[in-house]
Amino acid sequence: xxxxxxxxxxxxxxxxxxxxxxxxxxxxxxxxxxxxxxxxxxxxxxxxxxxxxxxxxxxxxxxxxxxxxxxxxxxxxxxxxxxxxxxxxxxxxxxxxxxxxxxxxxxxxxxxxxxxxxxxxxxxxxxxxxxxxxxxxxxxxxxxxx
Numbered sequence: 001x002x003x004x005x006x007x008x009x010x011x012x013x014x015x016x017x018x019x020x021x022x023x024x025x026x027x028x029x030x031x032x033x034x035x036x037x038x039x040x041x042x043x044x045x046x047x048x049x050x051x052x053x054x055x056x057x058x059x060x061x062x063x064x065x066x067x068x069x070x071x072x073x074x075x076x077x078x079x080x081x082x083x084x085x086x087x088x089x090x091x092x093x094x095x096x097x098x099x100x101x102x103x104x105x106x107x108x109x110x111x112x113x114x115x116x117x118x119x120x121x122x123x124x125x126x127x128x129x130x131x132x133x134x135x136x137x138x139x140x141x142x143x144x145x146x
Contacts, residue, residue, distance in 0.1 A: 037083035
């Protein structure tokens with residue numbers, strides 16, 4: 001039986017983001033190989049091109065998802081605006097919670113990225129259910145790509 005590893009999880013996230021972009025009328029393309037600092041190129045209906053870095057994570061024991069906005073396995077390097085334009089974080093809330101019926105997409109412009117890590121969770125979940133995720137303002141913010 002095959003194991004589902006980080007690479008597989010990343011490919012699944014890229015495909016989920018590409019499918020959602022396509023559903024919204026965007027043209028989607030991939031760079032060949034693993035040499036680019038972005039995962040997907042999208043063209044909006046307006047004609048605007050964006051270099052997208054896709055991120056995902058699995059749920060922790062506290063019900064949160066920790067995302068590293070860095071690249072590299074041994075030395076962690078922050079992405080720069082010269083390398084990509086936007087992060088799209090895809091989280092499987094629908095698979096991890098019985099009361100969540102859709103996955104989550106967080107669209108975060110790299111220009112607004114202040115930290116190299118972020119914590120995500122759906123409303124009413126996480127370690128402290130009364131807290132609101134600081135990244136919730138980026139959820140379904142598709143207009144960033146217009």
